[in-house]
Amino acid sequence: MVITNTLAFPVTDEQVEAFSAWAKDKYGTYNGYLDAFKSKAPAIDTYIRTHILPMEMKSILRETEPYIGVNHSDFHISRLQIYRKRILNKIKHMKCKLGKLAFPIEARQIIINNRTAFLSRRQAIVAEHIYRQQYFAQYEEDVRLGIQFSPEIRPYEPVSIIKKQLTKEEADTCVMDDDCAICLAKHKMIDVCTTNCGHQFGRTCLTKWDNVEHIFDRTRCPICRTDITEMTEYELSLLDQVLIA
16 A cells, blocks of 8 residues: 555545534544644544544554664564654644534634734834835935924824625625726625725736825725725635535
């Protein structure tokens, strides 16, 4: 048997259901499961090895047990040691995947929370960067005009992002009302953002526009030049995300 570098290996629906029941009974919540995963508690590895791992892989693990950390000259043993490392990587991957399958709603919510926290941190960094640009630009202008430097900079306020969920059918079929004014093409709603002034753009298109504009105080709508204070973005509903995963 050849053990490839591919991380996944076949797992039946029955094995997933059995693992889910075991994980919920033992750890209760996804956070409890993650704590065990991060602390490298052996129970999860033991369960996967005992109940899920194919017989051929179990056999390789048993055969290579005496040679852990040993440089062996025998080609057969050396090859099995390589296979052992690949199998252990597969087990690590399956620990992550099976945990998400056992606690789908909680796992998805943690992903969303982490993404929201990341976006908040990124907005804070952008806000600081823009403030510094404003500050030094005004300083240079005051020096050029020979007047006393007196900063009057309106603090940068990050754009509020509102998430609107779409069903899988809506995500696959719904498109924006008019062509994007930036790229002159129609985007699916899953790739669209709507500004507080009611105009719609491709989400990537508006990001590129913002990078080109370099507006110090706030991004303005490419169509009506209204300050963008709020933006609606569209994403697949939580239930459909779980079903797809």
